[in-house]
Amino acid sequence: MSQATRIERAPVVLKLEQVSRWFGNVVAVNDVSMTIGAGVTGLLGPNGAGKSTLIHMMSGFLPPSSGSVTVDGQATWHNEGIYRRIGLVPEREAMYDGVSGWDFVLANARLHRLPDPKAAARRAIETVDMLEASSRDVGGYSKGMKQRIKMATALVHDPDVLLLDEPFNGMDPRQRLQLMDLMTELGRTGRVVLFSSHILEEVEQIAGGIEVMVAGRHAASGDFREIRRLMTERPHQYTIRSSDDRALAAALIADGSTSGVELGDRLNVQATDYTRFAHRLPVFARERGIRLYEVTPADESLEKVFSYLVNR
CATH class of the missing domain: 3.30.70 (Alpha-Beta Plaits)
Structure with missing residues (x-):
């Protein structure tokens, strides 16, 4: 993947304060508080821990049942303006198989009303090294290629906060290393780059900070060495x-x-x-x-x- 454009920006803060989310009688997230700053942060936990629910609330697509989620003090829920600052790579595909990768990314650029949507789409597609395949329909992509074109749609408006839900699923070893390099570079520019994973080794390789979720609860927070020490002891x-x-x-x-x-x-x-x-x-x-x-x-x-x- 191409290197991200190195544009320094003011550090961003993503903050959750006593956030809970329930669906009927099922509590998916229970009283979670965390502050996530610039750089790459891993959201670690087993499947079903509440990671995806947290990411949906962080991205503004799901309201908290209680508590608040903010980016630099601005609520993410019911705030159209905040979407310009957030990029989301969901775990589920939710893509149109009959649309080319180029048109899919371009549509997202236009939805954000960017001044030059074609230039933005090309830049994002080049960043994830998908320009050659961008004329092909998404339905013919491999799982790893779909992950990369979703990454392009999340980057097309140059967001301050990038949220990735299990981004390495379906990628081969070379693609995983390229995505890790890209995420690291994006984190260095002052962005918040948060990705979820249930694989300890993925988080260990690139995350500066780690937030651990278990059964909807916030289990631990810190740098990887401290979390590893707790696990080892x-x-x-x-x-x-x-x-x-x-x-x-x-x-x-x-x-x-x-x-x-x-x-x-x-x-x-x-x-x-x-x-x-x-x-x-x-x-x-x-x-x-x-x-x-x-x-x-x-x-x-x-x-x-x-x-x-x-x-x-």
């Missing part, structure tokens, strides 16, 4: 198979890195000091002549990792 469950589970269990019980072991068909271990456990386990096995056949984390699902952050 939580109790870890492991399943182990070895040539002598009983002897290995005795050694682990006596060591300060574990809070409990359970013998059965396999050895189940709860490690409270992950770093020490990872270091000591092979040492214990070597010292006692025990062969390790399997060491498997038993609770590494995002739901369990993030639930620990909520309940800590």
Whole structure:
């Protein structure tokens, strides 16, 4: 993808204050407050955590049931003017398959009443490296190409806030790296660039700040190193198979890195000091002549990792 035009702008602040959203009796987002400044921020959480609902409220397409969402103090809901400052890349396609990529982006430029919509459309399409394919109908695009043309529609009016809902879905490794570079460059110009993901590695590679959502609640906030530390320091469950589970269990019980072991068909271990456990386990096995056949984390699902952050 082409490099974004480097135009410095005044730093932007996207703010949520005690935001909740419910649909009937279902609470999708519960009392969320966060402040997001310029740069790239990852909205991290398992599927169903409320990330898309938050993004829809941030973009002004969904009203909060309570609380407020603002960009530089201006409400995003029921505020036509704010749409000129926000670009949205939704997770769902919501595209017209019989329309060319060029016409799709151009239509968005005209909707924003830009002074030169054709120049703006071309610039946005070049930015996402889709100029060559822009004459083709959207229905013939791959998933990754659709993601890129949606990115062009979100950039066509040069927004201050760019919101991306699972933007890497369907992209091949090369496209993912190109999009990461583009998002990083956009964040450096003073924009708020917020993207949602349920994949920790995606967020780790480009996000300066992280907001973690679990079950509609705001679980944690900070830079990636701090969130990673919280995740690493939580109790870890492991399943182990070895040539002598009983002897290995005795050694682990006596060591300060574990809070409990359970013998059965396999050895189940709860490690409270992950770093020490990872270091000591092979040492214990070597010292006692025990062969390790399997060491498997038993609770590494995002739901369990993030639930620990909520309940800590």
